[in-house]
Amino acid sequence: MPETSGAGTTGATAGAGTGATTGATIELENLSKRYPGNPNPAVDNVNMEIKAGETVIFVGPSGCGKSTTLKMINRLIEPTGGRIRINGEDVTDIDPVKLRRKVGYAIQSAGLFPHMTVAQNIALVPRMIGWSKARIASRVEELLDLVGLDPGEFHGRYPRQLSGGQQQRVGVARALAADPPVLLMDEPFGAVDPITRDHLQDELIRLQHELHKTIVFVTHDFDEAIKLGDRIAVLRERSHIAQFDTPEAILTNPADDFVSGFVGAGAALKRLNLTRVRDVEVTDYPTVTVDDPLQEIFNRLRSSGTNEILLLDKRGRPYKWLRRGDLMRARGSLARAGTLVHDTVTRDATLRDALEAVLIDNAGRVAVTGRRGEYTGVVDMETLMNSVHELLEADRLEALEAQHELEGARADRTHAEQEGNGGEAKA
Amino acid sequence: MSFWEYLGNRHQQLLTDAYQHASAVFQCMVVATLLGVLIGVATYRSDLAGNLATISTSTILTIPSLAMIGLLIPIVGLGVAPTVIALTLYGLLPIVRNAIVGLRGVDPSLVDAARGIGMSRPAQLLRVELPLAWPPILTGIRVSTQMLMGIAAIAAYASGPGLGNVIFRGLASLGSANALNQVLAGTLGIIVLALLFDAAYVLLGRLTIPRGIRA
Numbered sequence: 344m345p346e347t348s349g350a351g352t353t354g355a356t357a358g359a360g361t362g363a364t365t366g367a368t369i370e371l372e373n374l375s376k377r378y379p380g381n382p383n384p385a386v387d388n389v390n391m392e393i394k395a396g397e398t399v400i401f402v403g404p405s406g407c408g409k410s411t412t413l414k415m416i417n418r419l420i421e422p423t424g425g426r427i428r429i430n431g432e433d434v435t436d437i438d439p440v441k442l443r444r445k446v447g448y449a450i451q452s453a454g455l456f457p458h459m460t461v462a463q464n465i466a467l468v469p470r471m472i473g474w475s476k477a478r479i480a481s482r483v484e485e486l487l488d489l490v491g492l493d494p495g496e497f498h499g500r501y502p503r504q505l506s507g508g509q510q511q512r513v514g515v516a517r518a519l520a521a522d523p524p525v526l527l528m529d530e531p532f533g534a535v536d537p538i539t540r541d542h543l544q545d546e547l548i549r550l551q552h553e554l555h556k557t558i559v560f561v562t563h564d565f566d567e568a569i570k571l572g573d574r575i576a577v578l579r580e581r582s583h584i585a586q587f588d589t590p591e592a593i594l595t596n597p598a599d600d601f602v603s604g605f606v607g608a609g610a611a612l613k614r615l616n617l618t619r620v621r622d623v624e625v626t627d628y629p630t631v632t633v634d635d636p637l638q639e640i641f642n643r644l645r646s647s648g649t650n651e652i653l654l655l656d657k658r659g660r661p662y663k664w665l666r667r668g669d670l671m672r673a674r675g676s677l678a679r680a681g682t683l684v685h686d687t688v689t690r691d692a693t694l695r696d697a698l699e700a701v702l703i704d705n706a707g708r709v710a711v712t713g714r715r716g717e718y719t720g721v722v723d724m725e726t727l728m729n730s731v732h733e734l735l736e737a738d739r740l741e742a743l744e745a746q747h748e749l750e751g752a753r754a755d756r757t758h759a760e761q762e763g764n765g766g767e768a769k770a
Numbered sequence: 771m772s773f774w775e776y777l778g779n780r781h782q783q784l785l786t787d788a789y790q791h792a793s794a795v796f797q798c799m800v801v802a803t804l805l806g807v808l809i810g811v812a813t814y815r816s817d818l819a820g821n822l823a824t825i826s827t828s829t830i831l832t833i834p835s836l837a838m839i840g841l842l843i844p845i846v847g848l849g850v851a852p853t854v855i856a857l858t859l860y861g862l863l864p865i866v867r868n869a870i871v872g873l874r875g876v877d878p879s880l881v882d883a884a885r886g887i888g889m890s891r892p893a894q895l896l897r898v899e900l901p902l903a904w905p906p907i908l909t910g911i912r913v914s915t916q917m918l919m920g921i922a923a924i925a926a927y928a929s930g931p932g933l934g935n936v937i938f939r940g941l942a943s944l945g946s947a948n949a950l951n952q953v954l955a956g957t958l959g960i961i962v963l964a965l966l967f968d969a970a971y972v973l974l975g976r977l978t979i980p981r982g983i984r985a
Binding site: 417419440441442443444448450451452454455456457458459460467468471501502503517518527 | 879880882883884885886887888889890893897898901902980981982983
């Protein structure tokens with residue numbers, strides 16, 4: 344087949360630097376899809392620039408054309424108008440089969456071929472572009488490892504012998520097999536249970552940290568969009584872009600009623616998911632260690648402005664909360680005094696997790712720990728409220744600034760067009 | 771002469787007839803399978819063409835086999851030709867129908883996935899759709915074979931090969947000493963052949979249906 348050998352060369356270059364390949368830019372220009380017999384286009388003039396290595400989420404109500412737009416990028420659905428450029432190369436008219444071998448594609452419920460083993464499924468694209476057997480075999484092992492499946496155990500299994508989550512992992516591995524710069528994902532986690540979905544989302548974030556692909560991801564779940572996206576395109580009917588911005592900007596400054604309706608209630612709560620404890624200022628609490636002499640502990644308790652003091656164990660981990668009087672009541676025995684620390688949050692926890700811990704704690708504060716569990720500070724209700732206010736304010740300012748810039752750019756353009764040379768300048 | 775004595779005396783002739791019977795059915799089945807799958811592949815994507823293919827093959831099946839062979843004699847003459855044509859035509863229906871049903875039954879999301887990862891149209895068909903449609907197609911082949919076993923006996927009417935000759939000879943000389951033995955031997959021979967073929971298909975299914983989709 345001449346076609347296979349032709350694709351082999353392009354595929355080999357795309358997969359040359361395994362692991363090192365980063366994403367490609369995607370530009371959609373006036374992309375449209377009309378179906379015959381329907382006066383309204385299914386997708387109407389989508390313009391979008393996606394940066395290399397970026398995760399962009401298309402989110403919108405069902406039937407808004409988000410899936411259609413995605414499928415036009417690898418031309419599973421042929422656009423009736425507009426251009427698609429991947430890494431600057433116009434792919435609107437090239438052989439779609441060649442295009443698709445350079446673009447990873449993962450779909451809902453994985454779409455694994457049931458008559459092939461896991462290894463055969465993953466090996467499909469590398470085989471089509473003519474990799475050697477040895478290279479394919481090592482790539483399959485590598486990918487299974489990458490998506491968190493034991494190669495020895497899963498290599499020879501058939502899809503029906505896997506759980507939904509495992510199938511989805513294999514589906515992602517198959518999409519990544521030839522190391523494509525671009526990965527298209529069409530509601531990939533739509534058919535798995537919420538717990539598995541959460542795991543898979545975390546895995547995807549981890550993968551993307553390693554791989555830096557350009558990912559276009561379709562979902563109707565706004566929370567999933569916030570969690571995964573570097574930028575989110577909120578689409579309304581006919582794939583009109585209602586807002587295309589960072590999750591922070593969409594949460595704090597929705598462009599219109601449609602977007603705010605889609606964001607749903609609790610935008611401030613959702614915002615908490617986007618910030619980690621390490622990004623906010625934690626309060627420093629007076630601490631003592633179990634090795635300190637009792638007298639010292641008394642003195643610190645008395646001199647500190649707070650009612651409480653945190654007792655750390657030998658390795659610097661939060662151990663007990665001591666209140667004034669606790670030591671008296673326990674007649675000077677550290678073993679009996681105070682209340683044990685139940686819950687701590689790590690510096691990598693989201694503010695939402697921290698809030699949860701603070702709400703549950705009977706004194707409304709929670710200790711923050713570092714990587715080895717050592718004490719680094721305390722978060723309480725007040726810190727949380729202050730930081731959320733600051734965050735929201737900062738987001739709002741940023742969004743306003745961006746809006747000004749946009750308007751400025753638009754004004755410049757109209758100005759240039761009115762002067763008559765805008766057309767050439769743009770082209 | 772008892773039935774067993776008859777078998778002992780004539781086993782040479784009977785084995786030759788049985789071999790020719792089996793060989794005719796087998797060869798016609800190969801042709802019918804190839805044709806049937808091709809027709810299925812060519813028509814399954816269109817409602818109209820698919821239905822047309824099913825209806826025309828089932829129309830062929832409603833023609834009585836004796837009439838079909840009788841009608842073929844003036845056109846292609848006596849002997850092997852009318853037998854092969856008739857058997858192949860009768861064998862088509864179950865295969866065409868099952869091929870169409872099987873190919874249409876492939877999960878559209880799998881075809882979408884196959885296209886999406888960059889399979890060319892022939893690759894989609896050969897690597898995904900046909901392997902997934904193979905179990906129903908194989909069932910069609912089994913049904914066809916059973917049917918052809920019986921119909922092949924009629925071919926003796928057009929001087930075709932096979933066990934039909936023994937049966938016809940017996941029927942023509944009813945009342946004579948060996949008439950019943952002949953009819954009985956021919957009929958039983960066909961049944962044994964049919965069972966042997968069926969066993970072979972079970973084995974073929976074991977060998978060709980991937981473990982991932984075996985029921």
